[in-house]
Amino acid sequence: MDNMTPAPDLNSPDLYLNRELSLLEFNWRVLQQALDPDVPLLERLNYLCISSTNLDEFFEVRVAGLIQQIEIGDPYLEADQITAQEALKLISQRAHELVEEQYSVLNEQLLPALAAESIEVLPRANWTDDQANWLRNYFQEEVLPILSPIGLDSAHPFPRLLNKSLNFIVSLVGKDAFGRDRGYAILQAPRALPRVIALPEELAPAGAYNFVFLSSVIHAFAEDLFFGMKVKGCYQFRVTRNSDLAIDTEETSDLLATIADELTHRNYGDEVRLEIAHNCPEEMVEFLRNQCGMDSSNVYQVNGPVNLSRLQTLHSLVERQDLKFKPFTQGRPGNLSNGSEIDLFNVLRKQDVLLHHPFESFTPVIDLIRQAASDATVLAVKQTLYRTGAMSPIVDALVAAAHAGKEVTVVVELRARFDEEANVALASRLQQAGAHVVYGIVGYKTHAKMLLILRRENNKLRRYVHLGTGNYHRSTSRIYTDYGLMTSDKQMGEDVNNLFIQLTSLGKIPKMHKLLHAPFTLHEGLLERIQRETSHAESGKPARIIAKVNALVEPEMIQALYRASMAGVQVDLIVRGICSLKPGVPGISDNIRVRSIIGRFLEHTRVFYFANSGEEEVWAGSADLMKRNLLRRVETCFPIESKRLRQRIIDDLETYLADNTQAWILSADGRYQRVARNEGDEPVAAQTLLLEKMAKTYTS
Template sequence: MQQKAHQSTAPPAADPAPALDSPELYLNRELSLLEFNARVLEQARDTEVPLLERLKFLCIASTNLDEFFEVRVAGAVQKAESGTTATDADAISPQDLLKAISLRAHDLVAEQYRVLNDDLIPELETAGIRFLRRAEWNERQRAWLAEYFEEELLPVISPLGLDPAHPFPRILNKSLNFIVSLEGKDAFGRNSGYAIVQAPRALPRLIQLPAEETGSGPYDFVFLSSVIHAHVGDLFPNMQAKGCYQFRVTRNSDLFVDEEEVDDLLRAVEGELPSRRYGDAVRLEVAHNCPRGMVDYLLERFMLDRGDLYQVDGPVNVNRLMAILDLVDRPELKYPPYTPRLDPELGPNGDLFAAVRRRDILLHHPFDAFLPVIDFVRRAAGDRHVLAIKQTLYRTGPDSAVVDALVNAANAGKEVTVVVELRARFDEADNIELANRLQAAGAHVVYGVVGYKTHAKMTLLVRREAEGLRHYVHLGTGNYHPKTARLYTDYGLFSCDPTLCNDIHELFLQLTSLGKITGLERVLDAPFTLHRAMLDKIDREAANAAAGRPARMIIKMNALVEPESIRALYRASQAGVSIDLIIRGICCLKPGVPGVSDNIRVRSIVGRFLEHTRVFYFENGGEPEYFLSSADWMERNFFRRVETCFPVESPELRERLMRELELYLADNTQAWLLRADGRYEHAGPPDGATPVAAQQRLMEGA
């Protein structure tokens, strides 16, 4: 008699882990960027944030979305139209990506206007800050605005009736416009039906009503669009304006300069800037009540589909509401003023050079003042012992104290060499102006390396001292921009370590001459050594974990995209390495995937300041390494930019870096946790737990 087969009681085998290059292990970078914008928009909803700061976050979300369409969507459209099949690691085709972007972006825009109309405007009105609609104007307000229209608007507006002799005008990127439907005939017997009114670019989009003249409150405002709506009939005598609807078009704003074919990069970039205003259209925003026929007419004119249409209930240029923060003097509705710390040794009465000779100095902006960085160059300009100053400038602002100091140094006869990155997106015009100013002062100005953006943040001084020539350096994770230094978190390191300084000297030689450096001792640089070094350090952690040695990584940066780095992190997780990633924005890695990324945790911090520091910690079997960098882990940073990554070797500074990293990992107030499906969940404090906000603790001096 045949016996029954034995029934196994063992649990079913787990599904094998997917291959590490499988598309299912990668999040799309564009969709991940949209999720970052969703986290910014959440700040506008957070009632713990002061009211006017919530409005600011709404404006930032709007501005971010503008740039997203100008650059990222425009690039995807170009790929789709060219029929390219090339995809990122997630393997989403350009066509499918555009559909996914449209769905998510429409949701974000709808939420943006819901927050504005249902939350912020009513709360602002309760606080005495009002945006008056036309139906709410009293007689004095109406009279004052009519006079404003006559004196300020009418002389500069040029309404354009549309007919064969008046074709559809060129519409500037992101400008405020109106489409008007007309009835009747003009003085020449013409009746086109439609006209376009372009709002003057020189006039403010928000008009503050004078209280005494109009009987208004101290903070009553009217949108420029409302004034144009109210008086649009005056622009078309003897005709009737039946409808007036605001619209705005967003265009491809990426510049194309064939660097191999130009003799003068500055002139080439300068020549391309005007084209940004009239690139291919990628998005149309129209008032929500605009009739279907007029919407279709605009879509046809801009060669867009209905998926590119965003009908909005409110101003099409929400970001112009940012002006309110300067116009309204209500400190209780803003973040409390914050004065960054300033070590007396680094202040006006201190000796900065003597302090740096004693020890390396680490600054964490904006918690530490940016003034010592400006003074580093300013003092060098007036120091007769300083012979030469070399600096990179990526974004520094149109009115830069740093550039002022460089100009003064050049005028004082010092050797000043500045590497100006002309192609810093949306700062090209400012950088061209700064480059011309520096050249006029006698500075040596170069524009980096053809084909590579110079994104490194470094300054080198050469000073004659009793012992001979000594080099001093400042290396940073962020730009030499005093304004953003109060808004972004960044690290800066002062040092006169001879080996570190010599590495930076070699890098400047590589940027300004046509020579090739043989190798750097401490600094890792892109596009040469940085990528390989990061992979090697990740693999070393994996080997240490497999051998039972301490193995841990904490990586803090703005974006994680480059596939080979992600695969290396997956391998390290599989080997048992504990990995914490603090990624502000784009993250294409999926944490928590069984058998692949069980040991990886990803969090994003979104708060009062924009997190911008790049810190890389490797346990290294009990001999930890700490690096600061100008580079995120993206293909462009590794392979198409000049970047620096430099070690922090002082035990005291290493302890500080670890304390601050652990503080970010403990944040349960402003942190968002990434899940394997690409969703972010807010990390609220557990019941009974003490709330921890890393930025607030750092402001308090933790």
């Protein structure tokens, strides 16, 4: 840059994309998978359902948070300097577009395609007489007895509706049993009722699958609930509520009991969205909007079920493997190919082991804890748990270790959003088994993924460690991409041991040998390495950064990457979801490319590559590049020191950068374009290639 040219203001809001709108764009990319003819049909339906579930959480957490910011007078200014009020307006516009596209995909693409495969969700108008008779009987025996319609009057006010529950507003004509004219009634469908009903085989054409929505059944037979009155109209609706738990961690003396109590109130938070059937009359829409205290911008009228995610059940109900992803068998590194029979401690004394899930099995991690539980020379097991499930094999192994007399210490993060109930249950189970259970640091979520096993060997203690980018959850390890490193490195073991001591004692810890950790050294450590690449570029040395994360929001990190680009560093960012950095801004981010991979598996790895003038470094960790991860959580980031394993990750990153099938490229305007293959180019799908590669034994 010319010395006479003033340095650009990297704090300028024009250099940042809004994080909420970026998250909506991620959800749009998920929805595009439902339109991809190369994706099996039932999986396309799943992507539609996932986009619906994601949007639910977006309103429950992000929109709810913005509304709260306005209520308390907080301006909510991110780096883009958009106020909460402005953000809500932009969100409403984009979310309405997204919802309209969701229902267009359902009605115009997926339902016709499913019908062509003899899989139908039948509207009332298409029921045969036999089907209608069967459904009336089903309604009378299975549905009507547990429904409780509420006729609205001064003694029966508008009810407090459960978050995301299926409800109906019913317009009535005639007098009730007490001679009074009736107007509206509210009917809430209990959650115990299935939302999709499979018709018996004998009521469907041969080889066909016929289903009916519960909402259609209630619509058809609603008059049976209001004897002597006429149902003029019956329309489904759903209310989404603020679902963030309001917990003052500084004031509570028992976090476990407080969270357990707060969970009972989650379903009744403030209203943030109202979804109503598209054919509901305007006066009834206004009635519901006023009763819910909703602004019209958060009212969504939809042409179809008010909860698209209920369609996800078709994936398990329809036995058509030809319409689903092909099953796969997870691989194992060659040195672990003998499965549970192998002595993992012996392997780790000789070399580090890197696992790449879901392409490689998560089972060796479970086996490591199981072997520790049954090994007489193991003295202690320590682990962090963020999301794992109360009845997981990981918890089973920890319980077994405690029963075997090992010192078992588990740091359970009770505040993992939407997993609080499961974490309360697993914490109680571990305590009953005799494990020491702590809940992390007040004010700082423990998001680090660490396992430490202390074993006495030759009269000395040896530490075995597992560090990961993802949760200790067997089920998600088959659908999330993550790295896990198993090692017996002495200094790495000391670092992890010191972190556990800090989490339990709350004292200061010595300087780390190898790990970076939040909220202390991770933010600074990554910034230093970005600056080092910048200095190399300024000195005329080759410089490159590759980062693969789920989110990039933190302003200092973005500014450091801008400065690196301005110095000539080639920066490739693989960001699954939120990205506030603007690539391709002349003079600032010309050398930065941002791509997102959306495929069969949820990209979840957090990996950082620095060329370092030929002394390449690769780091993996639990943190995304967000303020909360870098400054308000307990996180770890660990170096991959084995040259062989480091090269494996570099090769993986290059595979993702070569993807021309499932990759999307971010433009400076915040929108994404799917990568277009040139004529004659071989298709490259990173996840498919890794699955083919890792499903075979990966030899060392």
